[in-house]
Amino acid sequence: MAEVARAWEGSAALRQWREGFHPLQDLIRVPDGAFRNAEDKRAYLERNFTLRTELPSAAPPPGRITWSDGSSLPVTPLSAPDTYRLVDRDPDRAGGLVVTAARLGELTLDTSRGPARVPAWLFTLEGYGTPLARVAVGPDRLPAPPIGPASEYAHGSGSLSGHTAASPEAARFTVIAARGSCEEVGIEVLEGADTVVLAAGTRPRGRSGDVCDAALRTEEVPVELSRPLGSRILLDAASGAPVPFYSGAGPR
Numbered sequence: 001m002a003e004v005a006r007a008w009e010g011s012a013a014l015r016q017w018r019e020g021f022h023p024l025q026d027l028i029r030v031p032d033g034a035f036r037n038a039e040d041k042r043a044y045l046e047r048n049f050t051l052r053t054e055l056p057s058a059a060p061p062p063g064r065i066t067w068s069d070g071s072s073l074p075v076t077p078l079s080a081p082d083t084y085r086l087v088d089r090d091p092d093r094a095g096g097l098v099v100t101a102a103r104l105g106e107l108t109l110d111t112s113r114g115p116a117r118v119p120a121w122l123f124t125l126e127g128y129g130t131p132l133a134r135v136a137v138g139p140d141r142l143p144a145p146p147i148g149p150a151s152e153y154a155h156g157s158g159s160l161s162g163h164t165a166a167s168p169e170a171a172r173f174t175v176i177a178a179r180g181s182c183e184e185v186g187i188e189v190l191e192g193a194d195t196v197v198l199a200a201g202t203r204p205r206g207r208s209g210d211v212c213d214a215a216l217r218t219e220e221v222p223v224e225l226s227r228p229l230g231s232r233i234l235l236d237a238a239s240g241a242p243v244p245f246y247s248g249a250g251p252r
Contacts, residue, residue, distance in 0.1 A: 001190040001197045001237045007147035008195050020140035022112040024166045026247045027135040031128040047089035048096030055080040063119035077119040077136035098126035107133045145240035160236040162246025169228045174220040182212035199237035
């Protein structure tokens with residue numbers, strides 16, 4: 001764990017992460033009061049939409065992501081059609097939520113650097129007073145780790161695939177850890193000034209009569225820090241890499 005922390009402290013990878021756009025929320029914001037009924041909710045969860053308007057086809061002007069501390073990052077927003085394709089999983093499917101208009105705007109989103117105003121396309125939905133918003137830029141790639149994976153985790157058990165720390169103020173959250181079918185997981189934490197290294201250790205459950213197989217499972221395991229996460233990066237001791245944010249829709 002200490003080797004991972006030392007490799008990241010002061011590294012180019014850490015600077016790259018701190019200067020990037022790493023959302024801690026889903027990139028879609030549903031309308032206020034959504035949803036009117038179970039059918040609308042199911043349509044949203046299935047990403048089932050019907051387009052009843054002509055989307056703006058022109059490329060949007062250059063934009064910026066602006067954080068609450070005044071720092072900003074120039075970005076090139078996606079077009080309305082490209083953004084809509086990220087919202088509607090099956091454009092040929094009938095029914096669902098009806099989109100009647102689209103305009104470019106902004107969405108305030110929690111990120112690893114705090115709240116940020118981000119370019120977003122605002123899609124008007126039939127029957128709703130506020131739009132469905134989808135961020136019009138993609139998250140930055142997580143930087144490659146400046147250290148290789150630890151050999152003791154080569155079999156996969158104990159690796160981390162996501163975290164749920166949805167704000168820099170978070171001190172309690174969960175991580176998604178891999179384990180064997182007859183193992184339980186515990187998380188060891190090493191906190192530093194710039195990093196928080198998490199090591200998922202596994203051990204046999206030890207219950208007689210359990211039927212074990214070779215398949216890996218995933219489990220949400222609680223983590224508690226001594227202070228809020230702040231601007232520190234969450235790192236996986238197994239891979240040496242950043243732990244991606246997990247929104248429930250998948251790591252990002």
